[in-house]
Amino acid sequence: MDVGYRATVDSDLIARAAAGDGPAFHALVERHRAMVYRLAFQFAGNHHDAEDIAQDVFIKVYRSLDRFRHDAQVTSWLYRIVMNACIDHRRRSAPAGWAPFTEDAELRMANTPEDGPGPEEQAYGGQLGEVLTSEIARLPPGQRLVFTMRHHEGLKLSEIAGALGLAEGTVKRQLHAAVHRLRAALTSARVTTGGRA
Amino acid sequence: MNACELLDTPDVELYYYDELDPEDGARVAAHLRHCAACRQRLDDLHAIRRALASAPAAEAPPADDWSGFMRRLDEAVGLERPPSGVRTILERHAGQWRARHLVALAALFAIVVTGVIMAARVRSHRPADVVAGGAVTTPPASAHGDSSPDGPDAKSAGAKGERALREVSAEHLERSKLVVLGLAGRDPHETHAADWQFERQLAGTLLPETRLYRLTAQERGVNDVARVMRDLETVLIEASMSDGRDQASLERVQRLIARRGLVSKMQIVASSAGL
Numbered sequence: 001m002d003v004g005y006r007a008t009v010d011s012d013l014i015a016r017a018a019a020g021d022g023p024a025f026h027a028l029v030e031r032h033r034a035m036v037y038r039l040a041f042q043f044a045g046n047h048h049d050a051e052d053i054a055q056d057v058f059i060k061v062y063r064s065l066d067r068f069r070h071d072a073q074v075t076s077w078l079y080r081i082v083m084n085a086c087i088d089h090r091r092r093s094a095p096a097g098w099a100p101f102t103e104d105a106e107l108r109m110a111n112t113p114e115d116g117p118g119p120e121e122q123a124y125g126g127q128l129g130e131v132l133t134s135e136i137a138r139l140p141p142g143q144r145l146v147f148t149m150r151h152h153e154g155l156k157l158s159e160i161a162g163a164l165g166l167a168e169g170t171v172k173r174q175l176h177a178a179v180h181r182l183r184a185a186l187t188s189a190r191v192t193t194g195g196r197a
Numbered sequence: 198m199n200a201c202e203l204l205d206t207p208d209v210e211l212y213y214y215d216e217l218d219p220e221d222g223a224r225v226a227a228h229l230r231h232c233a234a235c236r237q238r239l240d241d242l243h244a245i246r247r248a249l250a251s252a253p254a255a256e257a258p259p260a261d262d263w264s265g266f267m268r269r270l271d272e273a274v275g276l277e278r279p280p281s282g283v284r285t286i287l288e289r290h291a292g293q294w295r296a297r298h299l300v301a302l303a304a305l306f307a308i309v310v311t312g313v314i315m316a317a318r319v320r321s322h323r324p325a326d327v328v329a330g331g332a333v334t335t336p337p338a339s340a341h342g343d344s345s346p347d348g349p350d351a352k353s354a355g356a357k358g359e360r361a362l363r364e365v366s367a368e369h370l371e372r373s374k375l376v377v378l379g380l381a382g383r384d385p386h387e388t389h390a391a392d393w394q395f396e397r398q399l400a401g402t403l404l405p406e407t408r409l410y411r412l413t414a415q416e417r418g419v420n421d422v423a424r425v426m427r428d429l430e431t432v433l434i435e436a437s438m439s440d441g442r443d444q445a446s447l448e449r450v451q452r453l454i455a456r457r458g459l460v461s462k463m464q465i466v467a468s469s470a471g472l
Contacts (some may be wrong), residue, residue, distance in 0.1 A: 025274070026267070029267070029270065030263075033257075033263065033266070034256040034257060035256075037257060037258070038255060038256045041255035047258055047259055050255065050258075051258055051266060054266070055266065055269060055270055055273065056382065058270055058274075059270070059273050059274060062274040088382060088384065091384075092381070092382070128244075128248040129248040129249060131248075132245060132248050132249055133249070150214060151245075151246070151249070156216065157211075157214075157216050172207045172211065172216075173207065175207060175210060175214075176207035176210055179210045179242065179245075182245050183241045183242075183245070186241055186244060186245060186248075187241075
């Protein structure tokens with residue numbers, strides 16, 4: 001990162017970048033890229049797609065620089081863009097009929113696991129962390145995002161709801177459903193490994 | 198074990214994540230003291246946290262190397278119109294591209310002209326007369342009847358010509374990919390005409406070169422390049438001819454891109470040229 005921008009707050013970086021200051025945009029990207037990448041990786045489950053999603057995020061950030069409301073939280077703005085990029089990525093690679101992340105689609109998503117090996121197969125071969133990581137990858141996209149933002153990023157549910165534009169009750173239900181599935185995977189792993197995990 | 202009143206509620210998770218107000222938090226804490234099932238649910242959450250904490254977190258591309266990421270990002274946003282500023286990155290890049298295009302097009306033109314001249318010479322001379330004087334195309338088989346110029350020099354010149362064509366084509370595809378991905382990645386339901394006006398304009402500017410590359414590839418029998426250029430040309434025509442005001446026009450472009458597997462084809466051809 002350009003040392004000249006280390007002390008510059010995000011909103012000032014955005015204002016400078018919007019005025020055509022390339023190094024300010026670079027500084028903004030460098031400051032947030034690890035968080036964006038981490039979220040994208042949690043969502044996509046592999047480096048290739050995580051990089052694509054992170055690219056999309058910062059391209060969208062660049063396009064929206066002049067639309068950023070300076071009274072808003074930069075991180076909330078970024079989370080929202082990350083979520084949309086994840087959803088767009090999922091939509092592009094999903095079969096027809098996949099439901100976007102809306103209130104109406106909540107039930108459908110809650111019952112639509114991703115493809116992949118189940119917890120039983122994973123438990124035989126590996127550690128509990130791998131079992132749970134695998135199960136997170138199989139969560140429906142909405143649950144996965146909410147769980148990741150709460151558990152990994154430490155965001156409050158109200159912040160997640162604000163960032164994702166959802167009702168807080170919806171976010172609670174998504175989190176509850178995600179934890180319910182992870183708990184089931186945990187139980188299954190304990191059974192199949194004889195309690196070693 | 199009897200089902201407790203919190204069984205189907207998110208209260209234990211909210212308690213664990215410290216998301217309850219003090220009153221509800223105290224209520225759940227009291228419940229946990231006498232409900233083994235909910236204590237187990239709480240323990241599970243601790244176990245999940247411990248297990249996930251031990252799993253490595255991916256925060257960067259492999260080898261923690263962001264250079265490729267930053268380079269591609271710069272290229273991508275260099276194609277966007279910055280929100281303000283007197284001279285845009287795009288305009289600066291466009292200037293460079295025009296210069297590079299001129300060089301590439303001049304080279305291609307020289308290749309094609311030389312190829313035509315050599316083919317004409319082959320018609321009237323014996324095969325040994327076909328001598329490579331630099332980048333020379335392989336004349337079509339029909340141009341010289343049964344006696345094909347298959348000497349080592351002619352073969353070498355043909356290979357050089359094809360390689361040059363592949364390289365300039367791959368560069369063109371790299372530039373075009375940004376437009377194609379920009380078109381493919383948009384949500385038709387949330388995209389207004391002004392939002393993708395830039396891609397439509399750029400599609401129009403890429404069209405003449407795409408056509409030239411397709412014709413050259415067809416003439417030289419470089420079929421994979423010809424095919425991908427034909428598909429790209431179709432998409433660019435569709436995009437540039439659209440007025441962008443209806444959602445269906447973007448959907449049509451996206452269907453074309455998907456149906457023809459354009460992005461994959463572009464990547465394959467670009468990688469075959471070593472780019």
